[in-house]
Amino acid sequence: MDKFTKYALLIMVAAVALMIISTYIGVFIYGGSMETKYIAIIENEAEELGLNFGHLVELGEEGEYIAFSAAGAITGFLMGYLIPPIFETKKTAKQNGGETNA
Amino acid sequence: MHIMDGILSILWIAVWFVVAAPFIIVGLAKIAKRRKENPAYMPMLALMGATIFIVSVWHIPVPVTGSCSHPCGVALSAILVGPFESSVLAFIALFFQMFLAHGGITTLGANTVSMGVIGGFLGYAVYLALRRLHAPIWISAGLAGFFGDLATYVTTASQLALSLHPENPMLYWGIFSVGFLPTQVPLAIIEFALTAAVVRYVAINKPEMLGGIR
Numbered sequence: 314m315d316k317f318t319k320y321a322l323l324i325m326v327a328a329v330a331l332m333i334i335s336t337y338i339g340v341f342i343y344g345g346s347m348e349t350k351y352i353a354i355i356e357n358e359a360e361e362l363g364l365n366f367g368h369l370v371e372l373g374e375e376g377e378y379i380a381f382s383a384a385g386a387i388t389g390f391l392m393g394y395l396i397p398p399i400f401e402t403k404k405t406a407k408q409n410g411g412e413t414n415a
Numbered sequence: 416m417h418i419m420d421g422i423l424s425i426l427w428i429a430v431w432f433v434v435a436a437p438f439i440i441v442g443l444a445k446i447a448k449r450r451k452e453n454p455a456y457m458p459m460l461a462l463m464g465a466t467i468f469i470v471s472v473w474h475i476p477v478p479v480t481g482s483c484s485h486p487c488g489v490a491l492s493a494i495l496v497g498p499f500e501s502s503v504l505a506f507i508a509l510f511f512q513m514f515l516a517h518g519g520i521t522t523l524g525a526n527t528v529s530m531g532v533i534g535g536f537l538g539y540a541v542y543l544a545l546r547r548l549h550a551p552i553w554i555s556a557g558l559a560g561f562f563g564d565l566a567t568y569v570t571t572a573s574q575l576a577l578s579l580h581p582e583n584p585m586l587y588w589g590i591f592s593v594g595f596l597p598t599q600v601p602l603a604i605i606e607f608a609l610t611a612a613v614v615r616y617v618a619i620n621k622p623e624m625l626g627g628i629r
Contacts, residue, residue, distance in 0.1 A: 320616075321616075328609075336474070336476055338476075348483065350477075350483070350595065350598035352419075355418060355419070367419060368419055368420060368513070370519075370520050371514065371516050376514075392461070
């Protein structure tokens with residue numbers, strides 16, 4: 314793993330931690346309801362106009378876990394199959410006579 | 416940017432798909448060209464797609480208003496991979512978000528226009544203009560993120576106003592925009608910081624990722 318990738322991953326971890334902490338502060342300290350404001354505005358307006366709105370395609374909580382896990386696994390296999398240099402180590406790159414990304 | 420199904424009229428559903436289509440087609444052509452030139456471009460593009468997907472679906476609470484909303488991440492993506500390519504990524508991200516009850520299949524065109532096209536292109540234009548004026552890279556990128564975020568929601572307001580209140584769209588555009596702003600401005604400031612930090616970091620460590628515009 315080169316320096317750039319290492320720091321990028323560390324920054325991503327820090328950013329995720331910051332976002333999770335800010336969520337807890339917003340909900341438990343300031344009493345936020347986690348209502349998505351612009352969605353609430355759209356829904357209120359649609360209800361006032363009597364529109365029949367919603368989501369034509371929705372997986373539901375359980376479906377989301379299953380579908381996105383499957384999608385992640387399939388994408389991982391496809392990426393590994395189509396772009397093998399991504400996962401090359403110094404050792405395998407040497408065997409293949411190419412350069413490594415690792 | 417996540418207008419759900421059943422909100423827009425059929426006319427406006429069609430209009431926004433037609434508006435989004437050329438940006439997606441040009442974006443796909445550009446991706447195909449850059450992929451041939453540099454195979455390592457695809458993993459970076461995939462990473463940016465994942466970034467847009469996560470950033471634009473994340474509920475970030477705004478403690479003062481007691482509500483939450485999403486940043487967009489499209490200005491950052493437009494700076495790093497190009498605005499047309501970023502439109503394609505936004506389209507893909509919005510397609511998958513549809514399964515998470517964010518947005519809708521009939522409103523995919525409208526949502527792509529507000530987030531991928533207007534947010535991405537305006538952010539990119541701000542970045543480009545400020546870099547030409549020799550503004551520091553973090554200010555250029557930060558303001559791109561800030562205005563890219565706000566432009567997305569202002570466009571959503573106009574899409575709602577045009578479809579729901581065609582008799583007086585300007586008045587309702589103002590009403591929707593004012594309703595969005597108290598939650599969206601703090602998030603635009605967060606997006607300023609995120610975009611500024613990432614682009615500055617890339618400019619220092621991987622300047623070749625920014626192409627000719629550093």
